[in-house]
Amino acid sequence: MRSLRNAREGARALASSKLRTFFMMAGIIAGISGLTVVMAAGRGTEKRVMKRVNAFGTRAIMITAGGGKGFAPPQEGVTTLRPEDAEAIRTQIRGVDVVAPFALGRNMSIKAGSTQVQAMVMAVRPEWHDAWDWHTTDGEPIAADDTATLARVCVLGEMIARDLFGNQSCVGEFVQIGSTRFKVKGVLEHRGPSPQGDEFDSRLVVPLTTGLRRLFNQDHITNIRLKVGDPRQIESIADEVRLLLHARHHITPPREDDFAIFSAADIARMARGISGTLTYLLMALAVLSLLVGGIVLMNILLISVGERKKEIGLRRALGATHGDIFQQFLMESLSVTGLGMIIGSLLGWAISIALDRSGLWPVVVTWEPFGLALVFCLAVGLFFGIQPARQAARLSPVEALR
Template sequence: MKTKRIILSALKSLGKNKLRSFLMMIGIIIGIIALTIIVSIGFGAKELVMERVNKFGTESLMIRAGGGIQLSQMNAAQGSTTLRLEDVEYLENEIPEIKGVAPFSNKGNADVKYFEKSTTATVFGVTPLWAPVWNWDVTKGEFITDEDIKTLNRICLIGPTVQKELFGDSYPIGEQIRIGNIQFEVKGILESKGTSPGGGDMDNRIMIPLSTFMRRVANIDYLSAAKVLLHNPKEINVTVEKISQVLRERHSLAEGEPDDFTIITPTEVTEMAEKVSGTFNIFLALLAGLSLITGGFVIANIMTISVNERKKEIGLRKAVGASSKKIVMQFLIEALAVTISGAIIGIVLGGAGAIILGIVMQMPVSVSWASILTGVISASIIGIIAGIQPARKAARLNPIEALK
């Protein structure tokens, strides 16, 4: 039997038993759907990680008050009073690798009102350097100025989420809103930034002058954090060491005493984002793997039953000269045909499912050639493994006994 005839014979056999072939496919289809969704989410998560790292800035680092603070814990350092404005100014003047520093303090879940409308938002006290350091300006109006800082002006910049909640389609510049019990004039609308590296809504923010925040809103004399922009991202490790040394000296920390500040680098931002998405992907991968393995067992069992049902066919082929090798090949081709067909169906359904899931859950997905190849290769491996034992059993049949 030539290879072409073996393939045609295998496909013909599957065509005669459509229900059996479909039952063998079900486990593979389910497994490949899950696998395609996982790979699509995985690639989407990688894109999201890089997007978040780019938002943070590869040439930046963050100094937060308090030791051991994660970037996602935006309000975790509210009780820490260890970082002062004088510390930040000293760092900027004394460390040449630093291009600029944007100190800030923040308060979460602040009540904000505009006439009868109200919402909650995170309020940030910032300086004019926020715009270049964070690459975050206004789309309308004007950013906070040095004059606003000096005079403790009660002006604010609102994010798109706050604008939507309070003003809808109305023009907000020049309008008066209340943050807590203090009235502020809307000076500008911030650029939309989407999701933060920690997963929060960066558009649900209000920015006011740092001096106004510290003296009129929060009545504090310390900072929540400061973002540092470097001249050269390759110098980040050296800069971290210098910042750590300077702050320990200024805070009079003895040798062996833990830091009362936290320095967060882009590497840590990447690790944090990957950890969040990685846990979810591992769980889904286990489910997909179990589905594929289950599908493999189903194929192996049904094909074993098929061997018993087709003893006369196998005996006849061996009697007319078909070698054991070609019998094995035919059954392996049948197994591969089932799994690859299931893989194609699973990839189509999985790709559609991933896109729908991304829209519904508002999460990034990326259906790529990698997800398609992963599905086909996985199905092929399962098909070969599942078909080996039934194929060997068929090849070992004695033609005389099989024809009885």
């Protein structure tokens, strides 16, 4: 009963000074809403990373011409990978189901009638489709005969097909790649964004021999994609491939590699590391905001104690104990942080939903931030409310009413 009366007195005091109550809650609201948005964005980023990893292929290893680290496409003019390297991997490395060498041509002009687009052209062998698990929804894929005869045929990505031909079937139609005319023999199924962030569907594939001879005028390749039988062996197979290419390219320390090897696990590891660091940094800022809010709360409550001496003295004169006064001010502190938690959580939830629907950032809203917010707010309310509550409880009735 006494606790209920103390809570009622605390609520009345907060309601009587709405502006002061708002200032006490402002830091809590900012911290909790920030914490909610950061955690939702972190979950969304993790979901997007896994989606891109799955698009890359959980059983895939990519070898890229040129040294260095990272997952960027090979540099222009790098000639360190050749079709013979792919053949050596196919015959000498166990556990590899598919070996698919290919070459890239960036920002090439693709024209159909009066419509022109810029796209990446990939010169591939037939096994490229199996290596990527990327097949056609209309027409046929690149075949062995196409590679053997240097056929001028191509398979369009879904986005290019739509940009050039609209919604009608383009199989059997012709496109001009650079200055060479190609017949469209198929359209690739929808794929979505690549691990680098560009669109898989804005690519076009031609036979490897045709691309090297008629489009790129080169005898080297830019990439080799491997598809392993057991994803648990990816790391060991990648090490074997690295040793094989060291031997073939005559690379010994301290000379740097003239190729780079990465897998889906490497992509996930790097992306999670970046997003994790950013998430922890933003969470630290949100927690700092909560601490600042707690300090503001404590200072305003301390000022409030001085302003409300007569109220405290009157309650003491009417029989309230030290514990009653202490409990009232502590309940005020917890009420402010609790209400700030509710408003901050709802605001953070609304911002997260808005970010997701606007497409600015993927988010996944869970109950985890609300539980964490409850713990933080209880801790802040108790820790920063104790000192004002003690100071109020120490006032003697005579001094307070003077």
